[in-house]
Amino acid sequence: MFRESEFRPLFCKTYQEFGRSRRASQSYQYTCRMVKTPERILPRKPLHPLEHPRQTSLARTSKPVGRLAPSPTGGLHLGNARTFLLAWLIARRDHGQVVFRMEDLDLTRARDDAARQALEDLKWLGLNWDEGPDVGGPNGPYVQSQRSHIYQAALDRLIDANLVYPCTCTRADVLRAASAPHADDAQPIYPGTCSHRHASEGFALDQLGKSFAWRFRAAGLLVDWTDRVRGPQSHALDRIGGDFIVARSGGVFGYQLAVVVDDAAMNITQVVRGHDLDDSTPRQVLIQEALGLPRPEYWHVGLVLGPEGKRLAKRDQAIKLSELRVSGVFPGQILAMLGRSLGLKWVETDRLPSPMDFLNFEWPEGDVNCADDWTWSSHRLHEV
Ligand SMILES: [Zn+2]
Numbered sequence: 001m002f003r004e005s006e007f008r009p010l011f012c013k014t015y016q017e018f019g020r021s022r023r024a025s026q027s028y029q030y031t032c033r034m035v036k037t038p039e040r041i042l043p044r045k046p047l048h049p050l051e052h053p054r055q056t057s058l059a060r061t062s063k064p065v066g067r068l069a070p071s072p073t074g075g076l077h078l079g080n081a082r083t084f085l086l087a088w089l090i091a092r093r094d095h096g097q098v099v100f101r102m103e104d105l106d107l108t109r110a111r112d113d114a115a116r117q118a119l120e121d122l123k124w125l126g127l128n129w130d131e132g133p134d135v136g137g138p139n140g141p142y143v144q145s146q147r148s149h150i151y152q153a154a155l156d157r158l159i160d161a162n163l164v165y166p167c168t169c170t171r172a173d174v175l176r177a178a179s180a181p182h183a184d185d186a187q188p189i190y191p192g193t194c195s196h197r198h199a200s201e202g203f204a205l206d207q208l209g210k211s212f213a214w215r216f217r218a219a220g221l222l223v224d225w226t227d228r229v230r231g232p233q234s235h236a237l238d239r240i241g242g243d244f245i246v247a248r249s250g251g252v253f254g255y256q257l258a259v260v261v262d263d264a265a266m267n268i269t270q271v272v273r274g275h276d277l278d279d280s281t282p283r284q285v286l287i288q289e290a291l292g293l294p295r296p297e298y299w300h301v302g303l304v305l306g307p308e309g310k311r312l313a314k315r316d317q318a319i320k321l322s323e324l325r326v327s328g329v330f331p332g333q334i335l336a337m338l339g340r341s342l343g344l345k346w347v348e349t350d351r352l353p354s355p356m357d358f359l360n361f362e363w364p365e366g367d368v369n370c371a372d373d374w375t376w377s378s379h380r381l382h383e384v
Helices: 004-011 021-035 078-092 112-125 148-160 171-177 201-207 255-265 280-291 321-326 331-342 355-359 378-382
Strands: 065-068 097-100 164-167 213-216 222-227 231-236 244-248 270-274 297-301
Touching (some): 065 078, 065 270, 078 097, 078 112, 078 321, 078 331, 078 355, 112 321, 148 244, 148 255, 164 201, 213 280, 222 280, 222 297, 231 280, 255 280, 321 331, 331 355
Parallel strands (some): 065 097
Antiparallel strands (some): 164 213, 213 244, 222 231
């Protein structure tokens, strides 16, 4: 665990400091050429160092804006609850705002009732938000499936800058052609089969009625970033899949593009999520740089593990908030358990806490253990 003062300077940027639009794209391309050596040797310097000469440091003066961004693909479980509680607390402790955003881009799995359930579950737990699908706000809609026109505009800019190219490979093609060693999660590394294509070839393919995906040019790049929980990070894109998809045929936009565009449009300054998503961050940083968008703070927190030591999944009925609620568990019991797992304290320990109670306590980062995974078992709910 490290203290805020050590890393604060790395995040001292206002939105105005970041290069925008064309200028940012040009600088991106320039950096891209610099680091993509023929031997594909990874450069020692990060792709977009924060000490870029045009980006001088200024203290951030605005209040933080955090987000709760569930995917409505099944009821929320205790792991989701713990991450969302942290996201809420980290924003609220500095009197920041909270945005609720429904991430329902995966329409094959997203379900209306699950979306309603996610809102209800988090309200039941006692969390609130200043903007969201149920309360509105200036930067809506807050449901990703209603924001396609915004993602299309961002994709158009990537196409104009030739930072993406049309890829006609099927998944089987990629698996067959991939020769590089796979990352830990056995994610195939895209071998660059279509990377010779200029982005403009997409229009011709479109006219021919060929389906293709837009891939972001990421192979050979290295991204450095600083995690507020885990410290300095460095990711070689070649180890986590290489060029990645930002949109599929049929107007289906990729998670990475949508999240980056939404975080910027909704003025999000803090992204708090499980550390199983830390491979997403270098991809998102690349898209941010390409579009000239600000980089939020990233907090990749520990996961909740089931009694067998496995990460909780949405198919695990027993640990869903809705199931616990039906079985008579109080939200305060869940909050007390999650609060203890994080080392949080509340003033009146003889009663069940609300999320606000954790804010009443002095909460320096060094005292909160949000880095480690935590193993849940049912008896913990009753350890009050
Ligand atoms: Zn391809």
